[in-house]
Amino acid sequence: MSEANTARTLTGTALTKRYGGNAVLRAVDFSIAAGSVVGLIGENGAGKSTLSSIIAGIKRPDDGAMTIDDRPYAPASPIDALNSGVAIIHQEIKMIPELSVAENMFLGRLPVRRGRVATREMVADARAALADLGVTLDPRRPVAGLSTATQQEIEIARAIIRRPAFVIFDEPSASLGRHETERVLEQIDLLRSRGTGVVYISHRLDEVLRIADRVVCLRDGSKVGEWDARDIDREGMIRAMVGRDLARREAPPPPHGHEVVASVQDLSSSRFENITVELRRGEILGVSGLVGSGRTEIVRALAGADPFDSGEVLVEGAPVKIRSVPDAISAGIYMVPEDRKAQGLNLNRTSAENMALPWESRLVPSGFVTTRFLDRLKRRMASEVDIRGDLDRPVGLLSGGNQQKVLLAKWLVRIPKVLILDEPTRGVDVGAKEAIYEIIRALAARGVAVVVVSSELEEVLLLSHRVMVVAAGRQRAILTREEATPERVMQLCVS
């Protein structure tokens, strides 16, 4: 392992980045001190990623300069940055499942002795780096089969192998549950106590408050606030991020009576067992659980995406066979899947094509899909869900929030009886989040039974009439809105 890097401060002055005439970062001053954590917040597109890319040598600023301990620091590449003691941990984990943990950690810089990979040395170094983080894991085993959370830890271990003085975490918690996130935060605590300077980027403000010493907020490429973490609260941060106040705690409109739309009885598979729940008209049911608890598997089975072994689903009192997605769709049960890019949208196809995909075979009586059908569907959905952007261009070119709205719109072309939303606001900025919450409430008000699965406890508690808590594939409890306090839900999650 390399020598520990002992730099004290990294400072950026008037950092500016333009694309064409469009400035995405405007004269931002920024500094990280050894042994402290800077929380970097802002809506999507505020410039957080650009700033962190500049610091990590992925992009170069058009204006401004950086120094490390008063020496100029102008990395030409991420490797250059690493050599100067700056490492970045990306939001999306990129691992090669077939390779071992150690090989993944040393990917691109495998140690070579006499023309051969020095496996023993590499494994030893990997083991030491993992142990440093308090992770016990055999570095020789393949990455395939490891949980996202463990992969995240490997990613962190990989970044700190060379003992960087500064580490940037770019939304490490985006795909982690609360428990796993807490472990990442503990590891950041550890890094801080050893004198590392950390930048922590996250949408989850509670985490930022929990870990950061200082908080920096960007909006539209400019720095709009910098506080000592003790002097700022959630509401203050949100105000700075969006430039306005948000009415966040309003309760959803009460459900219409107790009419049951669908009931799930004793649903079991290899990943979960005996799930029994009634979905009522106009009710929002939250599903809470740690990553790996089976929460996604349950709803996927209900939506016909994965098979289940036993159990019964009744829609409006009549049993329905759900063996495939088309079965679920005919029963009126639709699912917005958790991974927008891999499961939800064809990014290279237009928004209009994406929204029409499930419906071409179902809503076109003549059997011939005309441009008129597509145009009408597109206009109707654009106004109902308020999607901003050109719907005749590939959906991948839209912002994350608008992509998510397109995905939602795809499943609202025909109003479902039961709508399942798995992580409805992942990777979406605060403004779009509010808009999506509005849509969810409006759907419930129209009588749709909505199921919201989310790893953000706050989201579940905010939206739901009732909360089902899942742990280890079992349903621990179904709590009413009054019973569902954060403490109670977390307690059941880890039980």
Place this chain on the structure above:
Amino acid sequence: MATSLTERPTALPASAIRITQVKSRLKMLSGPLIGLVLLIAVMSFLSPVFLTTNNLINILVQVSYIGIMAAGATLIIILGGIDLSVSAVLGLSFMVVAVTYQNLGWPFWICIIVGLATGTGIGLLNGVLVAFGKVQAFIATLATMFAATGLSLYLTNGTPILGLPDWFLGLSQVRLLGVSLQVYLMIVVVIIAALWLKYRPAGRSLYAIGSNEEVARLSGIRVKLLQLRVYATAGFLAAVAGLVVGARLNAAQPSAGNSSDLLSVIAAVVIGGASLAGGVGSMWGTFVGLLIIGVLNNGLTLLNVSPHLQPVVIGAVIILAVLSDGRLLSIFRVRSRRQTA
């Protein structure tokens, strides 16, 4: 839904939308189409015979059986698969026609049905292997290609079968408005396939499956069923192409349907702008690609270029087509966007 948060003005009048759509479609085709026009211009300049009606019809006749197979191959490639077995299926299915007629003495129309069923059956087998056996399309169809080639040699011990009914052989001589039947057959196949791809839900969803199979599945598309249908269709069309070749050759040759036919089929689809990664391609593009290959082969022969050199030219054209269609254009586009943004 009651959630119209803000009213948006409708962006563009319908006529303007239509114009931009036509433009974007032309842009997609522009690479191969410009290539074809240039090629025709150059060839007619170099050879006085090239631009005669007879020669042009001749080109269409020569590519017709390739075109029939290329229609099926386009569907498969858009779906994200590949079919290496088409030309071998062409050979085998017509061999089955000839053997059942000659050796078993069945009525010829039944033999034709059995031949078509053979092609469809092998296509279906490809589909089953890909959709349910989870075998990669390249490997599954490589295997059936070998098997089909071997079977057609085995059926006759490698000797050609002659003595097919006169009316059948006569079909290849029939002309309507000076153009032989097989050309009409190809054009009908291409048009039906094009309309299916553009207007029918199943055809349209091939693009979705080719772009991302999981997205398509979670959208309620019956992915496996469609894979079966498309591979079976490709096998059926290969058998139809077998009939066209058989009528023209006046015999069932065990060597019919060799690998150079297969390569022409895939080349036509790829020159036409389809991506082997799936999700991209069009029937019109394939048709243009097919004409490019036909014009090249015909023109180079007229110019007395050695037939052994002709594949070298086609190879170069494939690379040119792929570069001009996708990469070069996208590089330019990115540059100009950077400058204007």
